[in-house]
Amino acid sequence: xxxxxxxxxxxxxxxxxxxxxxxxxxxxxxxxxxxxxxxxxxxxxxxxxxxxxxxxxxxxxxxxxxxxxxxxxxxxxxxxxxxxxxxxxxxxxxxxxxxxxxxxxxxxxxxxxxxxxxxxxxxxxxxxxxxxxxxxxxxxxxxxxxxxxxxxxxxxxxxxxxxxxxxxxxxxxxxxxxxxxxxxxxxxxxxxxxxxxxxxxxxxxxxxxxxxxxxxxxxxxxxxxxxxxxxxxxxxxxxxxxxxxxxxxxxxxxxxxxxxxxxxxxxxxxxxxxxxxxxxxxxxxxxxxxxxxxxxxxxxxxxxxxxxxxxxxxxxxxxxxxxxxxxxxxxxxxxxxxxxxxxxxxxxxxxxxxxxxxxxxxxxxxxxxxxxxxxxxxxxxxxxxxxxxxxxxxxxxxxxxxxxxxxxxxxxxxxxxxxxxxxxxxxxxxxxxxxxxxxxxxxxxxxxxxxxxxxxxxxxxxxxxxxxxxxxxxxxxxxxxxxxxxxxxxxxxxxxxxxxxxxx
Amino acid sequence: xxxxxxxxxxxxxxxxxxxxxxxxxxxxxxxxxxxxxxxxxxxxxxxxxxxxxxxxxxxxxxxxxxxxxxxxxxxxxxxxxxxxxxxxxxxxxxxxxxxxxxxxxxxxxxxxxxxxxxxxxxxxxxxxxxxxxxxxxxxxxxxxxxxxxxxxxxxxxxxxxxxxxxxxxxxxxxxxxxxxxxxxxxxxxxxxxxxxxxxxxxxxx
Numbered sequence: 001x002x003x004x005x006x007x008x009x010x011x012x013x014x015x016x017x018x019x020x021x022x023x024x025x026x027x028x029x030x031x032x033x034x035x036x037x038x039x040x041x042x043x044x045x046x047x048x049x050x051x052x053x054x055x056x057x058x059x060x061x062x063x064x065x066x067x068x069x070x071x072x073x074x075x076x077x078x079x080x081x082x083x084x085x086x087x088x089x090x091x092x093x094x095x096x097x098x099x100x101x102x103x104x105x106x107x108x109x110x111x112x113x114x115x116x117x118x119x120x121x122x123x124x125x126x127x128x129x130x131x132x133x134x135x136x137x138x139x140x141x142x143x144x145x146x147x148x149x150x151x152x153x154x155x156x157x158x159x160x161x162x163x164x165x166x167x168x169x170x171x172x173x174x175x176x177x178x179x180x181x182x183x184x185x186x187x188x189x190x191x192x193x194x195x196x197x198x199x200x201x202x203x204x205x206x207x208x209x210x211x212x213x214x215x216x217x218x219x220x221x222x223x224x225x226x227x228x229x230x231x232x233x234x235x236x237x238x239x240x241x242x243x244x245x246x247x248x249x250x251x252x253x254x255x256x257x258x259x260x261x262x263x264x265x266x267x268x269x270x271x272x273x274x275x276x277x278x279x280x281x282x283x284x285x286x287x288x289x290x291x292x293x294x295x296x297x298x299x300x301x302x303x304x305x306x307x308x309x310x311x312x313x314x315x316x317x318x319x320x321x322x323x324x325x326x327x328x329x330x331x332x333x334x335x336x337x338x339x340x341x342x343x344x345x346x347x348x349x350x351x352x353x354x355x356x357x358x359x360x361x362x363x364x365x366x367x368x369x370x371x372x373x374x375x376x377x378x379x380x381x382x383x384x385x386x387x388x389x390x391x392x393x394x395x396x397x398x399x400x401x402x403x404x405x406x407x408x409x410x411x412x413x414x415x416x417x418x419x420x421x422x423x424x425x426x427x428x429x430x431x432x433x434x435x436x437x438x439x440x441x442x443x444x445x446x447x448x449x450x451x452x453x454x455x456x457x458x459x460x461x462x463x464x465x466x467x468x469x470x471x472x473x474x475x476x477x478x479x480x481x482x483x484x485x486x487x488x489x490x491x492x493x494x495x496x497x498x499x500x501x502x503x504x
Numbered sequence: 505x506x507x508x509x510x511x512x513x514x515x516x517x518x519x520x521x522x523x524x525x526x527x528x529x530x531x532x533x534x535x536x537x538x539x540x541x542x543x544x545x546x547x548x549x550x551x552x553x554x555x556x557x558x559x560x561x562x563x564x565x566x567x568x569x570x571x572x573x574x575x576x577x578x579x580x581x582x583x584x585x586x587x588x589x590x591x592x593x594x595x596x597x598x599x600x601x602x603x604x605x606x607x608x609x610x611x612x613x614x615x616x617x618x619x620x621x622x623x624x625x626x627x628x629x630x631x632x633x634x635x636x637x638x639x640x641x642x643x644x645x646x647x648x649x650x651x652x653x654x655x656x657x658x659x660x661x662x663x664x665x666x667x668x669x670x671x672x673x674x675x676x677x678x679x680x681x682x683x684x685x686x687x688x689x690x691x692x693x694x695x696x697x698x699x700x701x702x703x704x705x706x707x708x709x
Contacts, residue, residue: 302522
């Protein structure tokens with residue numbers, strides 16, 4: 001090495017040290033050999049030891065979002081299109097986080113054809129400054145967001161502590177005095193309508209985990225007077241920590257109570273209309289069904305009658321078959337009568353009532369449902385008032401109601417492990433009406449039907465149409481009685497009905 | 505002589521077959537038809553049928569329409585209507601038009617069989633009477649004009665002398681005609697003759 005070059009090297013070393021002391025690293029890149037020198041500061045900045053840092057490649061550490069811009073600027077400098085290289089970018093640290101770095105450089109040697117031979121530059125850790133910038137921008141976005149919701153009430157919520165600050169407009173909506181301080185969770189969940197909690201949580205979560213770019217939800221908030229008001233909320237995360245965990249949400253709230261009520265009323269009216277339309281269809285359906293069912297029932301009755309007559313020709317040898325065949329023939333006629341009555345019921349024909357012994361109705365139903373009960377291991381338990389109470393009614397329709405209730409009870413117990421009890425009890429009610437209770441030991445009414453188990457076309461049965469209980473209740477009401485659910489717990493359900501006694 | 509034929513018209517295959525089998529248990533021959541027109545096209549059945557079991561509502565010509573057609577061709581066959589839709593105005597109409605009965609489906613088959621039996625008897629009686637009147641009409645037609653005049657006088661309760669004077673013939677001749685009338689009409693007494701002639705006139709009306 002010559003003295004001149006040694007001097008030069010000494011000079012370079014001096015500048016490098018000076019720069020490093022000032023907090024800037026230097027880099028020196030030989031484009032012919034591809035070798036690059038970097039100050040030890042480089043590795044330290046990114047969290048590597050000096051041995052680790054030697055093999056690191058700048059291009060591989062670049063944040064994907066910054067890569068294109070940085071390479072573009074570097075190429076512009078190398079080609080001579082731009083005299084200097086200057087860029088800010090994020091580099092991957094050893095701990096997996098990215099750090100903002102600013103770099104500047106210049107081509108210091110080119111060959112005769114202008115190809116770059118050597119490039120030198122400095123770099124600086126600008127991470128802290130950049131974070132400050134981010135915060136500033138976030139605050140700017142915050143105000144933009146708030147201004148977007150012009151006229152709306154504002155809120156500012158710190159997630160960790162739950163502390164919430166709300167604007168005066170917000171306080172006015174819920175009647176909160178201006179000077180009352182708010183503690184954590186004071187607005188939500190504390191003031192949320194219990195029915196709306198689930199929807200609100202879902203809307204916030206969807207935004208917090210990133211599924212939605214914004215929280216947007218309507219719910220009811222309790223006012224100071226204890227009433228609930230519908231509000232529409234919009235909100236957005238405005239601060240996150242380094243691991244992008246949300247820290248703070250800001251948003252607006254608008255009072256939509258009056259608007260919501262009118263929409264709700266409209267919706268309810270529409271539902272009522274739809275229900276009425278379905279009920280009208282019931283009439284048509286029952287009429288069509290009556291015809292379609294009566295044909296096969298006629299054939300069924302006739303064929304069994306023919307079989308019975310042929311059996312008579314066989315003499316005593318056919319005796320074991322005669323009785324079940326007779327039952328088939330009877331049931332065909334009974335089914336025909338039911339179809340006829342259902343049709344009569346939807347046509348609002350007048351009821352044919354007579355004094356009826358209620359125990360006869362019950363015993364009849366028990367008899368013809370004996371087989372079904374036994375098939376499902378269900379025990380009948382009768383607690384009937386003796387001597388039997390009398391009601392004014394239509395025996396066939398009352399049998400239909402009771403067999404429907406019994407059928408439901410048997411179905412309700414088809415899944416349970418314990419004892420399967422189907423209880424039927426009668427008593428004289430305090431108002432002089434005869435009351436009948438049908439209880440099962442099943443798991444209680446399903447949530448979907450619990451609110452109104454009598455609503456038509458609502459059913460839990462996969463093949464059901466949801467008319468059974470609706471028809472039962474109408475039959476009982478046509479009798480001048482009532483029908484209701486006495487209890488429904490996880491240990492069983494009790495349906496009750498009342499019927500008038502014969503007059504006089 | 506042929507046994508009384510029962511006909512069944514119903515568009516529902518199972519119902520038609522089951523009614524057919526039922527009627528067979530009564531020992532009557534049965535013919536079943538899917539539609540009203542098929543029945544109308546069976547001339548032999550129209551001739552021989554003693555009872556028609558008829559569905560009301562069918563595609564094509566309805567049961568009520570068939571009843572109307574039969575009435576217009578003078579076929580007074582007893583009809584038992586069966587229907588899955590019995591509404592009051594329809595029942596009233598077919599009964600007014602002379603239906604033998606109306607049964608709501610499904611029905612107690614014994615009621616149907618009883619009514620078929622009754623209908624067959626009524627039809628047989630009508631046929632018998634019809635045949636009898638045809639025969640009596642033949643006897644009446646065998647009388648000469650003078651014999652008929654004498655018979656009219658007898659039925660009107662006139663004495664031989666009055667009849668002879670009225671017709672300008674001798675009493676003896678009246679007596680001869682009178683004996684011929686009794687013989688031709690196959691009656692033994694004046695009372696029997698009067699009843700026969702009055703009934704024949706009534707039936708002819």
